[in-house]
Amino acid sequence: MNNGFCASSRERLRHAKRLRGFTLVEMMVVIVLMTVLLAMALPSFSGLIEKYRVEGMASALMASVSHARSEAARRGKTVTIQQRAGCRGRDWSCGWDTVVGSGAAAETLKRQDPDTRVAVQKGTLGSISFDAMGHSAGAAGFSFHPVGSDGSSSNAVTVCMALGGRVRLAKGGRGC
Numbered sequence: 001m002n003n004g005f006c007a008s009s010r011e012r013l014r015h016a017k018r019l020r021g022f023t024l025v026e027m028m029v030v031i032v033l034m035t036v037l038l039a040m041a042l043p044s045f046s047g048l049i050e051k052y053r054v055e056g057m058a059s060a061l062m063a064s065v066s067h068a069r070s071e072a073a074r075r076g077k078t079v080t081i082q083q084r085a086g087c088r089g090r091d092w093s094c095g096w097d098t099v100v101g102s103g104a105a106a107e108t109l110k111r112q113d114p115d116t117r118v119a120v121q122k123g124t125l126g127s128i129s130f131d132a133m134g135h136s137a138g139a140a141g142f143s144f145h146p147v148g149s150d151g152s153s154s155n156a157v158t159v160c161m162a163l164g165g166r167v168r169l170a171k172g173g174r175g176c
Contacts, residue, residue, distance in 0.1 A: 051155045053117055061120075062167050072100075091119075118145070118146065145157070157169060
């Protein structure tokens with residue numbers, strides 16, 4: 001004997017099972033698993049961020065070289081990339097300026113601010129100059145690496161510049 005009351009209560013019971021949500025225990029297990037996975041992934045992300053930070057500074061130098069060459073050709077004057085006043089010797093970690101002219105008449109075309117987490121070393125002393133034809137006075141090499149690591153780090157990058165002003169990027173701490 002099948003009456004309508006039993007059929008409707010069974011239907012309500014089926015409907016209630018479909019609307020059931022997560023229990024507190026299930027939610028806590030998922031949160032713990034997500035925390036463990038995140039804790040395992042964070043160290044690899046910090047290395048990746050460090051790598052992109054170093055490559056970003058190297059790209060900024062390459063853009064400065066390209067800009068200096070084009071400005072030298074456009075203006076018909078010598079354009080120089082020089083380390084900022086706070087830097088000494090071969091250290092360019094405090095940034096660099098692209099200038100046209102010299103002395104008190106020098107005009108700053110572009111200023112690159114430093115990233116204090118990236119160390120920048122030039123292979124030789126001095127600045128980089130481009131003549132009116134866009135040629136460099138000499139070859140140069142710059143090494144970029146995270147502060148606190150040596151130049152042989154896997155995140156190290158070298159920017160190599162040939163006499164003609166051609167620039168290339170060498171990753172992994174390889175020299176020019």
